[in-house]
Structure formats: C-alpha cells, structure tokens
Amino acid sequence: MRTAPYNASLSATNGVVPYTWSVTPQVVVWNYNCAGLCDVPGSVTNAMCADLGFEHAVVLRNDGTSMDAVEAVITILEDSPLFNAGKGAVFTHEGTNELDAAVMDGRTLKAGAVAAVKHIKNPIRLARMVMEQSPHVLLVGDGAEAFAQQHGMSLVPPAYFYTERRWNQLVKAKEEEERGRDSLEHRRGSPVDSSERKHG
Secondary structure, X not given: OOOOOEEEEEOOOOOXXXXXXXEOOOOOOOOHHHHXXXXXXXXXXXXXXXXXXXXXXHHHHXXXXXXXXXXXXXXXXXXXXXXXXXXXXXXXXXXXXXXXXXXXXXXXXXXXXXEEEOOXXXXXXXXXXXXXXXXXXEEEHHHHXXXXXXXXXXXXXXXXXXXXXXXXXXXXXXXXXXXXXXHHHHHHHOOOOHHHXXXX
16 A cells, blocks of 8 residues: 655754654555445455555645545545445435444544434545534534535435445345244244143
C-alpha cells in the first residue's frame, strides 16, 4: 500500500544534536466477517486497497490532516458498491438502507456520529460535520438529515443505495427465514410419538 512518510525534526536542549524521526501513516481496513466482500474476487479487493492507500497518501502529501485522510478513504468505501457502507450497504428487513457513521479526533477527543440516515450519500462527511459544527455527538434519522440540509449537504434518493447484489442477499435471507419458520411450525404441529410422551 502506498503511503506518504511524515518527517519531523525534534530539537533537544542542553547541546544535544537535533535528530530526525520518521513515521509512515498507514490505512487499515478491517473487514469484519468480510463485510460482504467474501464473494468478491481478490483482484478487485486488492485494487480497492491500492486506491485507498493512494488517496490517503495524496491527502497527506497535500498538507491534509489525518482527519482529512480518514474522511477521504471512508468516502471511497461509501462510494463503492462492493462495500457495506453507503452505496452497496445491506438492506434492512423492510427493504430500506439505513446508514451509520462515526468519527473521533484523537487529539481533541471530540466525536461525531450519525445513525439511521436514508438519504445521505456519504455519512462519514456528515459525522465529521456533527463533530465540528454542532454541540452534539450523535444525530439520528430525520434530525440528522435536517442538520445536513441546514449545512448545505444535499440528499440523495433511497434508490441511489440499491445494488442487485445486496437485494438478492436480502431475498435469500428472507427465504431462509421463512423456511426456518415453516420448519418450526411443522414440528409444533406434528403428532407426538410415544417416546416424547414418556419423557414429558
């Protein structure tokens, strides 16, 4: 993964010669339970990781902050139909997409988050906006979206988040749920045999 090294000179007192230390920031993407990417070819996910690292490096090279880099990287994930964030997010049981995002500044310990938003293209940007432009930590649903509009962020229609892959996953999950319910009802309605009567 390509990154931009960060160099800083630290001057010591008492006549000690100044020295230089170097830190190479890294982007780490943690796919819990593959985050829905288990069926995506490795070449595709590798290309995505390269893009993430490149974007991260460009932001830092152009004097962006670590917060800018985080936002830029997460925005790529939210814009990708392959990742369970933004476009390509999994559907709720009711067939809608409800999105969450949270961010924290380790330097100031300030945090911002949004939850259950349905019309925000990049929830990570709204979460940062909550952190930096409001006295709140968490905004939810309609309130979060009203805040977004008040601060110049446009909304997108729910259809923007639709992907056939995620919809098919929902259909399959519902079918499996229904089969499980039918199986349970069948067991409840079946005659009790003598061995079951004997043991209560």
